[in-house]
Amino acid sequence: MSYSTLEKTFYRLAQLEHAGAMLGWDQQVMMPSGGNDSRGRALAELDVLNTEILQAPALADAFAQAEQDKANLNDWQLANLKQMRSHWKQATSVPKDLVEAYAMATNECEYAWRSLRTDNNWTDFEPLLQKVFDLTKEKAQALNNALGAERGYANDYEALLDIFDPGTTMSRIDPVFAQLKEAIPGLLTQITEKQNAASPIIQPSAPVDKAKQIALAKELMSNLGFDFNHGRLDEAAHPFSGGVSDDSRITSRYDENNVIEGIMGVIHETGHSRYETGLPKDWRFQPVGQAMGMGVHESQSLFFEMQLGRSAPFIDAIAPIVKKFSGNEAAYQADNMRKMYTHVKPGLIRVNADEVTYPLHVILRYELERDIILGRASVSDIPERWDESMSRYLGLDTKGDYKNGPMQDVHWPSGAVGYFPSYTLGALNAAQLHEAMLKQIPNAPQLVASLDLEPIFDWLATNIWSKGSSLSYDELMVQATGETLNPAYFLNHINSRYLG
Structure with a gap:
């Protein structure tokens, strides 16, 4: 067995992952409620099958042979071999019975969450979530026992961080989050005072039909380069971007009294989709051709949503489109929309949070899941800790409000423990990438104002999308921006946009 055999094995795994992605999308968007138990079993079996393939004893021989043949491999193949080995070692660290139990528990909890959240029912939700966390702790311990010494994990939680954002550790997160916790309260006070002194925001006078919001979303997605021949837009309880690179599946949710939420959700998920569809085609079915990690993934969605989507030139450019579907009223004039899109106010819901307070939502979740x-x-x-942190960070009370408190996110019920830090790391990355892009495309604001966005997308494709996982996170940032992650760019961006 050799490197070519490994490529064939991982090609097969990619096809199984394709099937799993589509079954998962259907489960959240189209599947009738009665199908959940059998769907959960099917998805769990796919996870077990993937694990069995990766845990096959013959693969160890294949990796040994490939190491001996490294001199005959090109740079992309060497990078792919490194990624394959990483996937293999993670998969061989977790027993198959734990993989199956974890898949079944997360499927049960995530599906129950949809209705229990609506009913504000923490009592019935807690034991399901407890089971997910218990199995997640087992998984983290298995990964740390097997890989901790080699990969430098300081503890079990870092093994989970490494799943979603390879190479990320608490020693990287904690200083950054401490800097944000110190800086944001003062910024929030200054921004709030400035906005309170300005003329008030004009609120929409009438609801906007969901069908019109969907039509608006599709037109905006087209302007952002989404290819509807290779993707679609649907509705789900929690917005997400899924599917595969050649068949992108975006979902959003809509509120007839809040067009902003639907628009920003769609722009965010389109950023995820453009990254996935922009990954190197020659390596689409190999690990090196996949997204680098969720910190980079979120940098692309937040580049779209925050750096582009909430910028004055973009808002001015889309105002006529918004009015076409939402009505020709004062609320949708460009100057008022700018205020709506950049209004800063502490709120309960993470996905609706402005970019100033958003990191505090993430820090709350990071500290909670880490400690568990x-x-x-x-x-x-969780409920008590959640309320304490919301009060301390944002001055808000969540006692008894589980729906808008600790039950609001799909991440924990679906087992995505270790994911949340990627959101804020992604926001920092996005600000740094945007600044680097402006240095190379100084007329970018004028291009955005005319919705001539291809030069910007070309820059992202060249510097981020086309790289796949061929580089480390630090290498990617240095090549694209000239330095590793630097929170100063995000704080400068906040000062410039809101206090400049």
């Missing part, structure tokens, strides 16, 4: 995995807190502590 490390045994410093329990699942039963």
Whole structure:
């Protein structure tokens, strides 16, 4: 067995992952409620099948042979071999029975979450979430026991971070989050005072039909380069971008009294989709051709949503489109829309948060999930800890409001523990990438104002999308921006947009 055999194995895995992605999309968008148990079993079996393929004893021989043949491999093949080995080692670290139990528990909890959240029912939700966290702790411990020494994990939680954002550690996160916790409250006070002194925002006078919002979303997606021959837009309880690179599946949710939420959700998910569809085609079915990690993934969605979508030139450019579907009223004039899109106010819901307060939502979740995995807190502590943190960070009370508190996100019920830090790391990356892009395309604001966005997308394709996972995170940022992650760019962006 050799490197070519490994490529064939991982090609097969990619096809199974394709099937799983589509089954998962259907489960959240189209599947009748009665199908959940059998769908959960099918998805769990796919996870087990993937694990069995990766845990086959013959693969160890294949990797040994490939190491001996490294001199005959080109740079992309060498990078692919490194990624394949990483996937293999993670898969061989977790027992198959734990993989199956974890898949079944997360399927049950995520599906129940949809109705229990609507009913504000923490009592019935807690034991399901407890089971997910118990199995996640087992998984984290298995990964740390097998890979901790080699990869430098300081604890079990870092093994989970590494799944979603390879190479990210608490030693990277904690100083950055500490800097944000110190800087944001002062900025928030200054921004709030400035906005309170300005003329008030004009609110829409009438609801906007969901069908019109969907038509608006599709037109905006087209302007952002979304290819409807290779993707579609649907509705789900929680917005997400899924599918595969050649068949992108975006979902959003709509509120007839809040067009902003639907628009920004769609722009965010389109950023995810453009990254996936822009990955190197020659390596589409190999690990090196996949997205680098969620910190980079979120940098692309937040580049679209925050750096482009909430910029004055973009808002001015889309105002006529918004009015076409939402009505020709004062609320949708460009100057008022700018105020709506950049209004800063602490709120309960993370996905609706402005970019100033958003990091505090993420830090709250990071601190909670980290402490649960490390045994410093329990699942039963979540409501109280959540309320304490929301009060401390944002001055808000969430007592008894589970729906808009600790039950609002799909991540924990679906097992995505270790994911949340990627959102804020992605926001920092997006600000740094945007600044680098402006240095190379100084007329970018004028291009945005005319919705001539291809030069910007070409820059992203060249510097981010086409790289796949061929580089490390630090290498990618240095090549694209000239330095590793630097939170100063995000803080400068906030100062410039809101206080400049």
